[in-house]
Each structure stands twice: as structure tokens, then as C-alpha cells.
Amino acid sequence: RIVYVNGQYLPEAEATISIFDRGFLMADGVYEVTSVLDGKLVDFAGHQVRLARSLGELDIAAPCSDGELLAIHRELVARNDLTDGMIYLQVTRGNPGDRDFAFPDPATTKPTLVLFTQSKPGMADSPASKTGIKVISIEDIRWGRRDIKTVQLLYPSMGKMMAKKAGADDAWMVEEGHVTEGTSNNAYIVKNGRIITRQLSHEILHGITRAAVLRFAAEAQMEVEERPFTIAEAMAADEAFFTSASAFVMPVVEIDGAVLGNGKPGPVARRLREIYLDESRKTAV
Ligand code: PMP
Structure with a gap:
């Protein structure tokens, strides 16, 4: 290399x-x-x-x-x-x-x-994107400027290891009862067709994929609500997913052992992944 x-x-x-x-x-x-x-x-x-x-x-x-x-x-x-x-x-x-x-x-x-x-x-057809992945919740004990993309990644690495130990793939971090984000991704749930994701602040990284996906969702007339959500709400959601530059849109099918919907990637996540990949290929430089 x-x-x-x-x-x-x-x-x-x-x-x-x-x-x-x-x-x-x-x-x-x-x-x-x-x-x-x-x-x-x-x-x-x-x-x-x-x-x-x-x-x-x-x-x-x-x-x-x-x-x-x-x-x-x-x-x-x-x-x-x-x-x-x-x-x-x-x-x-x-x-x-x-x-x-x-x-x-x-x-x-x-x-x-x-x-x-x-x-x-x-990578655009990764097996995980077809089956969906499992997340656990862990406490978010990172510093208060997560909007700066620093190389201080020890806690997210530990979170990933906690997930692996628990038989899951990733961890969603929780602060004051609400999900901030994943160890290396932004978190979303879908309830009654509405996409819910935490609003931008110093508490989360302003994902580049998040910005694109929310733009595509709006263009496709999907409803989006930017607000914090709890793990209980996520466990009761119809579907969930995360976004990141390297995983694109990744369906989440299990949260803290609770299976979402039928345990398969949901239609909103699948559609957004498809749109994101199509549009990204068109605008890639
Ligand atoms: N949150 C965190 C903590 C991350 O590390 C990442 C990816 N590095 C994201 C969100 C997603 O950001 P992006 O879509 O720009 O990759």
C-alpha cells in the first residue's frame, strides 16, 4: 500500500x-x-x-x-x-x-x-446491510465536544468491545436517558413511518451521511423529526438504522435483545440505503 x-x-x-x-x-x-x-x-x-x-x-x-x-x-x-x-x-x-x-x-x-x-x-452490498445488525446500549461517558471529529476514540473502541462481548455488533450511547449516537455512527428509529434522530448539538458528531440522508428523506417526502429518543422508545420502534460514511445506511434489527418488527431490515432503512448509494455514485468525484 x-x-x-x-x-x-x-x-x-x-x-x-x-x-x-x-x-x-x-x-x-x-x-x-x-x-x-x-x-x-x-x-x-x-x-x-x-x-x-x-x-x-x-x-x-x-x-x-x-x-x-x-x-x-x-x-x-x-x-x-x-x-x-x-x-x-x-x-x-x-x-x-x-x-x-x-x-x-x-x-x-x-x-x-x-x-x-x-x-x-x-462494500455497497455488505452482508450486514442485508441482515441488519444488533446494538446494545451503553452509557455515554465521552467529553462534551463530540461535534469535533477528534482521534480520541478509546471509549468508542471500548463500546464496540462491550457490544462484541454481549454478542452484538455495535453500541448506542445513552446520556441522561437519551441516545446520543453510535460508537461510530448516527442513530435513527422509525415509528409509524416517521424517522426520528437526535438534533445536532455539541453532543453528537454532525455526520456527513446524516446530512445527506435527511436531505434525501425530505426529498422523498418522508417525515423526519429531529429530537432525542430513549432506548425504550427504540426497542418499541418499527425499525432502526444508523448512518456513517463507511457503512452508509445500516439497518438495526435488535436493540438490547429486543427484536424490532420482524427482525429483518425495515423498508425505510432499505429505501434510504438505496437512495443514498444511487445519489452518492452520481455525485462522487
Ligand atoms: N458519530 C460518530 C461518533 C462517528 O464516529 C461517525 C463516523 N466517524 C459518525 C457519527 C458518522 O459520521 P459520518 O456520516 O460523517 O461518517
Whole structure:
């Protein structure tokens, strides 16, 4: 695999960053994951805008221009012959000096930029999307700025492990009695044809897939309500699903052991997945 590190395309074994990088020492960095379908980038503009926002919130300088970022993504797709899969991008604050809690001056600190590809042949027809997946609920104990896409992913990783241990696939996190989001996705339920998903705030990541799916739902005259929902409500829902750039629209068929509907992916989730994939292929760059 050829990866990108700070201006260079290198075989993965030759790519290195400093052990003093604040991304490594302090999780001081942000990331994006962009899907690639048929060799093209899905929702690229959305990821670019969110990256700029995450960097701005943390006062990390942009590592390069938007045009350069697109060129790097395309170059990695080409050099790795990537058809279906994703591109992971990470920007960390770098670090010109010693370990210190205070940030180095953003004006004179060069951020670290790393990108790599992951091939996922047939990702648009994943088996999980046909059967649906199971989630458990866990408490949300993450920090209060989940709208910034930081690389602090330890608790979501632990949540995923808790799910696996419980024989499920993923965990939905609950704060003050209401679902915030999944470990790496935005959560939805459907009741009487109405799609319910938590409104945007500092409590959740502003999913790029969420924005697209809600737009398609509105265009298809589906009813959408943006508000928090409880696990009890989710267990009694007609169907549920989640969205993320790498899983698209994923049906959820079981929540904390309660089977939803007939235990198969519901019609709303299936339809939204189909629309999302169709439209994404059309607008991919
Ligand atoms: N919430 C969290 C916590 C996530 O990690 C992700 C994906 N990284 C999402 C939601 C979904 O966002 P997107 O649709 O932009 O991938």
C-alpha cells in the first residue's frame, strides 16, 4: 500500500512521524473517513468542510489547500488501484518541541497530515446491510465536544468491545436517558413511518451521511423529526438504522435483545440505503 505523509507518497512501511507529535502523545488531532465507490470519492465536499471546522475549533492550521486535499485523495486512489473502500485522513497538531500541555503557537507549528486507503471490495452490498445488525446500549461517558471529529476514540473502541462481548455488533450511547449516537455512527428509529434522530448539538458528531440522508428523506417526502429518543422508545420502534460514511445506511434489527418488527431490515432503512448509494455514485468525484 502507498500512503501519504506530510507531502510524500511512500510504501506504508517507510512512513513515519515523530514520537513527539501531539497526535500520538495527546490525541491532539482530527480525522475524516471518505468512502470510495467505483474509484470515486463520496460526499467529498462535506468531509472537507467538516475537517476545516474541526481544525478551526482546535486552532490547528490547515495542512494544505482544499484543492491539494482533493488531489492527494485522488492520487492515493490511483496509486493503490482503489475501487471500493475508504480513505482515512488525519491531521494532528504536530509538535516542534518538548511535551507540554500548552499548545505550540499555531502560526508557526506545522501540522502533521497522514492519509491511507483501506480496500473493502463489495462494500455497497455488505452482508450486514442485508441482515441488519444488533446494538446494545451503553452509557455515554465521552467529553462534551463530540461535534469535533477528534482521534480520541478509546471509549468508542471500548463500546464496540462491550457490544462484541454481549454478542452484538455495535453500541448506542445513552446520556441522561437519551441516545446520543453510535460508537461510530448516527442513530435513527422509525415509528409509524416517521424517522426520528437526535438534533445536532455539541453532543453528537454532525455526520456527513446524516446530512445527506435527511436531505434525501425530505426529498422523498418522508417525515423526519429531529429530537432525542430513549432506548425504550427504540426497542418499541418499527425499525432502526444508523448512518456513517463507511457503512452508509445500516439497518438495526435488535436493540438490547429486543427484536424490532420482524427482525429483518425495515423498508425505510432499505429505501434510504438505496437512495443514498444511487445519489452518492452520481455525485462522487
Ligand atoms: N458519530 C460518530 C461518533 C462517528 O464516529 C461517525 C463516523 N466517524 C459518525 C457519527 C458518522 O459520521 P459520518 O456520516 O460523517 O461518517
